[in-house]
Amino acid sequence: MTHFPTSVPLGTPAPASPVNRPAVEFRAVTKRYGAFTAVTDVSFSIETGTLVTLLGPSGCGKTTTLRMIAGLEQTSIGSILIGGEDVTTRSAAERDVSMVFQSYALFPHMSVLDNVAYGLVVGGMAKRQAEEAARAKLELVGLAGLEKRLPSELSGGQQQRVAVARAIVLEPRVLLFDEPLSNLDAKMRRRVREDIRQLQQSLKLTVVYVTHDQEEALAVSDRIIVMAGGKIAQDGSPRDLYERPASRFIADFIGDANIVPALLEARDGGLGRFKVGAASLILPHRDVAEGPVELAVRPHAIQLAAVGEGSGGVPGRILYAAYLGDHMEYEVAVTLGGREITLFACTLDVDTPRVIGDAVSVGFVPQSVTVIPA
Structure with a gap:
């Protein structure tokens, strides 16, 4: 794999000024x-x-x-x-501005070098100078030595890098x-x-x-x-x-999340005590009012234990189990808020997997649970 030169991560941008306006x-x-x-x-x-x-x-x-x-x-x-x-x-x-298209939009009859230099030549730059600039950008993206190849002779990843080089050569x-x-x-x-x-x-x-x-x-x-x-x-x-998703849509869209009904029983400062079935969680309340709320629970925040091993957990039943090499994925049926819902869970325990039909006690890791604002 080719790595580009690295730099110190960017800090917080300074406030806009006449010489530092938003791009x-x-x-x-x-x-x-x-x-x-x-x-x-x-x-x-x-x-x-x-x-x-x-x-x-x-x-x-x-x-x-x-x-x-x-x-x-x-x-x-x-x-x-x-x-x-x-x-x-x-x-x-x-x-x-320069744009890198989904389809790459490379000229199939032109060499890699000519593709990258094309915009500069069309803009009036001398061909030799344009080719020098194109070679420098191809080296930057890890494609030095491939200048004479046609796009059809490159892998998809290499074609993508040609498209990037063609865009950034225009500065x-x-x-x-x-x-x-x-x-x-x-x-x-x-x-x-x-x-x-x-x-x-x-x-x-x-x-x-x-x-x-x-x-x-x-x-x-x-x-x-x-x-x-x-x-x-x-x-x-x-x-x-x-x-800190701002809505149910964001919680569900950004990464996998289980949307779980809960009850905010009390608030104390910035924290609240939430009841999820038989389980109790202390979480930042995010200014929601006491009463029924919804929580976003990430799959890795769900802990599965055998019935009797987990105290205060929510009773559940394994509906689906899949081995994915370094982790297991499960769908677990639980009853919360008076209705049955299905939770998606991921665990790293691949040595003692659970099977469809197993009864389990479901617990939650508070650090990966967040309140969804109303």
């Missing part, structure tokens, strides 16, 4: 296609040198938002600023990625996302990255903007979104 800014942007509204009143800013991911399910508006940054779509209402300059009505060629103010890993297998996706993150940090690139893959977003991002129904559902760091 990208959306001001109350709406995009309509006839009677259909794809993006509704979206506002955000992206600081220079950060990687921000637009995340969400299909049809949420994330790709439309990216295409508006690129100038491939025009806003219906609102303004877009890049480097503090209003580019709302400018064409794609006038915005100083854009903002680099855009549209579902860049969707054509790669699982192992290659992990490798290439590490490469992209290391490249972004080492060169302090400003990157806007679109994906529907939650794990991918958590792995590469300084910040994640989750979209749903054309609006921003939550905007924050990967840890904020995973550990």
Whole structure:
């Protein structure tokens, strides 16, 4: 695996000033296609040198938002600023951005070197100078020595790196990625996302990255903007979104989560005592009122014990069991809030697996349980 040069992780960006403006800014942007509204009143800013991911399910508006940054779509209402300059009505060629497409969009009849140098040559740079710049970027992405090959002679991961080199050789103010890993297998996706993150940090690139893959977003991002129904559902760091989801949708969408009914019995300072069936948990109450609430319980927060071994647990029954090498996955039926629900659980105990039909006592690790705000 090729690793790009590393750097010290980026710190908190300084406040915007005349010489340190947000790299990208959306001001109350709406995009309509006839009677259909794809993006509704979206506002955000992206600081220079950060990687921000637009995340969400299909049809949420994330790709439309990216295409508006690129100038491939025009806003219906609102303004877009890049480097503090209003580019709302400018064409794609006038915005100083480069885009890495899902399909890579490499010229099949051109060599790797010619593909990377193409934008510079079209922009008026002398061919020899453009090729020198292209060679430098190919070396940066770990493709030195492959300059004469055609795209068809490269693996999917190598083609992706060519597309990245072609984008960064233009030295854009903002680099855009549209579902860049969707054509790669699982192992290659992990490798290439590490490469992209290391490249972004080492060169302090400003990157806007679109994906529907939650794990991918958590792995590469300084910040994640989750979209749903054309609006921003939550905007924050990967840890904020995973550990402090702002809604039921976010809790269910960011990583696997079991949505469990509970009762907040009492509050004391920032903590509350929650009742989940027979189990009692002390958790940050996140300002919810006493009474019925919902908790987001991560699969690894569920502890399974034989009946009689776990005191104060919730009675359950194994519905499904799967061995995945380094862990077991289970579906467990429990009765909570007067109805039967199914919990998804993961455990590292692969030596003494439970089988379908086993009666178990279900407990919860408080550190991986969070309250869902009303």
